[in-house]
Amino acid sequence: MRARNRLFDDFARMANGAFNAFADVHTEIEQLVNQYFERFLAGHNLVTREEFDAMEAIATKVLNEQSALKDRLAELESQLRNFRMIALQRKPVPKELRRRWGFNFGERNVELKVQSNDADLKDE
Structure with a gap:
């Protein structure tokens, strides 16, 4: 019986040693794979x-700002649009005032004629 127990003990030690060797190989392979992926x-x-x-936080912030700017x-x-509607409802400015103020209203564009007076600039 003792011979059988010894045989089983030897077999268990051998299996334990093989298991430890495989565990060491597993750890070494895992380290090599990690190094490979890091490189x-x-x-x-x-x-x-x-x-x-x-970068995701920055992009989210920019999208929120863009949405606020769109609004x-x-x-x-x-x-x-409201100001244009109000302007269309007002009476036209008389020609005399337009000439005095230097405005020339065309059909599609508004042109402002600025007249500078050099005498006014010298007083300052």
């Missing part, structure tokens, strides 16, 4: 997770 990623100029998250532009365009 691969470093060589292909990829970003880290932190850099990606930072502001729509509001200003609406105000401009």
